[in-house]
Amino acid sequence: MRVIFMGTPDFSVGVLERLLQAGHEIPLVVTQPDKPKGRGKAMQYPPVKEAALSHGLEVYQPRRIRETECVEYLRGYEADIAVVVAFGQILTKEVLELPKFGCINVHASLLPKYRGASPIQWAVINGEEVTGVTTMRMDEGIDTGDIILQRKVRLQEGETGGSLFERLSQAGAELCVETLDAIGQGRAVYTPQDHGAATHTSMIKKQLGNIDWSKPAKEIECLIRGLNPWPSAYTSLQGKALKIWKASWQDARLSQGQEEPGTILEAGKGAFKVQTGHGLLVLEEVQLEGKKRMAASDFLRGFPVEAGQKFE
Numbered sequence: 001m002r003v004i005f006m007g008t009p010d011f012s013v014g015v016l017e018r019l020l021q022a023g024h025e026i027p028l029v030v031t032q033p034d035k036p037k038g039r040g041k042a043m044q045y046p047p048v049k050e051a052a053l054s055h056g057l058e059v060y061q062p063r064r065i066r067e068t069e070c071v072e073y074l075r076g077y078e079a080d081i082a083v084v085v086a087f088g089q090i091l092t093k094e095v096l097e098l099p100k101f102g103c104i105n106v107h108a109s110l111l112p113k114y115r116g117a118s119p120i121q122w123a124v125i126n127g128e129e130v131t132g133v134t135t136m137r138m139d140e141g142i143d144t145g146d147i148i149l150q151r152k153v154r155l156q157e158g159e160t161g162g163s164l165f166e167r168l169s170q171a172g173a174e175l176c177v178e179t180l181d182a183i184g185q186g187r188a189v190y191t192p193q194d195h196g197a198a199t200h201t202s203m204i205k206k207q208l209g210n211i212d213w214s215k216p217a218k219e220i221e222c223l224i225r226g227l228n229p230w231p232s233a234y235t236s237l238q239g240k241a242l243k244i245w246k247a248s249w250q251d252a253r254l255s256q257g258q259e260e261p262g263t264i265l266e267a268g269k270g271a272f273k274v275q276t277g278h279g280l281l282v283l284e285e286v287q288l289e290g291k292k293r294m295a296a297s298d299f300l301r302g303f304p305v306e307a308g309q310k311f312e
Contacts, residue, residue, distance in 0.1 A: 001080040001184055004099065006030040007048045011169050012085040015106055016051055018173035019083065024180065026057055028077050032088050033061045066092045074098055081183065083176060084138060093140055101183050103138040106172040108165075110134060110150055112193040115143035116201035120168060121161040125226035127218070130154050131164070133172040135179040137190055144198075146190035148182070151175050160228040206231040213262035213311060217249035217279035235262075236312040237288075237305070245293055246285035249276075260310065267305040270297035274311065 002025045005016050019026060029052035037044040045053075052059050062070040071094050082103040084091070096103050109119035111134040123131040132152040136145040151171050155164065182188040209227050211220055211234065224233040224247050234243045250273075259265060259275040266273040272283045287293040288303065 001025070001101075001180055002027065002078070003180070004028050004030060004074065004077055004079040004082040005048075005052075005085075006082060006087040006103075007085040008032045008046045008088045009086050010047045011108065011165060011172075012048050012087075013051045014169040014173040015083065015085045015176050016048060018177055019180075020055060022177045022180075027079070028060055028074075029057050030060045030062070030065070030074075030087070033063055062089075065089050065095060071095055071098070081180065083180075085172070085176075090142070091138065096138055096140070104148065104176075104179060104183075105136050105138050105143070105145065106176050107134045107136065107143055108168045108172065110152065111136060111143060111147055112195065112198035114201050115198055118201045118204045120165050121204050121226045122201045123226075124155065124159055124161050124164055125222050127222045128155060131168070133168055133175050135172075135175055136193075144193060144195065146192050148179050148188055148190060149175055158225070160225045162229045204231065209233040211235045211244070211311070213274070214277040217276040217281040220276060220281050221247050221249045237309070239312075241289040242311075243287040243293075244283055244285075245287060246283075248282045248284060250280040250282060262311040264305060264307055264309045264311070266307055267300060267309075270295070270300075272296060272300070272305065 003019060005019065005026050007016060008031050016029070029048060031046045031048045034043045034045055036042065049059050049061070060073065064070065074095065075098055079099040081099045081101040083106070084103050085106045091103060107119070109123065110132040114122060114131070130152055132150055134150045135148045137148060139145040153167055153171055179188065204227070209231050211223070224244050227233050228245060232243045232245065234241055236242065261275055261277050263275045264272055265275055265280065274281045274283065283296050285293065286296055286299050288299065
C-alpha cells in the first residue's frame with residue numbers, strides 16, 4: 001500500500017522500519033519539528049526523522065498540521081492510508097479523510113483502557129499483569145476510534161517502563177503490518193469501543209517520581225519500575241537527591257515496630273530496608289546526585305547511612 005507515515009519518538013521507529021520491510025511504499029514521513037537539546041541547545045532531529053533519512057525517505061515537519069497549506073501538501077501524495085504512531089499533533093477531520101482508507105493508529109494499550117499520552121508507564125505503575133497494543137481507525141477523538149486488531153503482552157517479572165516500551169514497540173510493528181494486510185484484502189473488522197469502560201492516562205512529569213513513603217511498599221516498587229528510565233523515582237537523604245533504580249518489597253508483617261514511613265530500618269548486608277505505609281521497601285540500586293548509578297551495597301560502602309535515619 002501507499003502509506004504516509006506520521007510519528008515522532010523512538011516508539012514509532014520500529015513500526016516505520018517494519019512497514020518498509022513488508023514492502024509498503026512510503027512516499028512521505030511526517031514528524032515534529034527539530035528541537036534544541038542539551039546545554040549547547042543544538043538542534044536535534046526526532047528519532048523518526050533520523051530513521052527516515054537513513055532510508056532516503058522524504059520528511060515533512062509541519063508546526064501545525066491542521067493548517068490549510070499542510071493539508072494541501074499531504075493531499076498531493078494521494079496515499080492509500082496514513083499510519084500514525086505517537087505523532088504528537090491532533091489530526092483534523094480533513095486530514096483524517098484524505099487517504100483512501102483513512103488513518104490508522106498504533107496505540108500501546110488494550111483500548112479502551114489507558115487512552116492518552118503515557119499508557120506504557122502507567123501499566124507498570126499500576127501493577128498490571130497484562131497490557132498490549134491496539135490498531136484503530138482514527139476519528140476526531142483522542143484514542144476513541146474503532147478497534148481493528150489487538151495483541152496482548154504479559155508483563156514480565158521486574159518489567160520496567162523501558163523494557164515494556166521495547167516489547168510493545170515490536171508487537172505494535174507486527175500488528176500494524178497485519179492490520180494493513182487485512183485492510184488491503186478487504187477483511188478488516190472495525191469494532192466500536194466501549195466508551196463507558198475507558199480509562200485515561202496523564203502525561204508523565206518529573207514530580208511524579210518524588211516518592212511518598214506513606215504509600216504501600218508494593219505501590220512504590222511499581223512506581224520505581226514504571227519511571228525507569230525516565231524520569232526515575234527519587235527521594236532525599238541528608239539533603240541530597242537519591243534516585244532509586246531498583247527495589248523489592250516485603251510484606252508488612254516483616255516490619256519492625258511502629259517506625260514512621262521513610263525510616264531506614266536496616267543499612268547493611270547489601271541493601272537498605274525502609275519502612276513504608278505498608279510493608280518494607282528494599283533498595284537495591286541507587287544513584288546519589290552527581291554520582292554514578294550503583295548497587296546499594298557499593299553505595300553503602302562509600303556513604304554513611306545508619307538505621308533510624310529518615311528519607312526526606
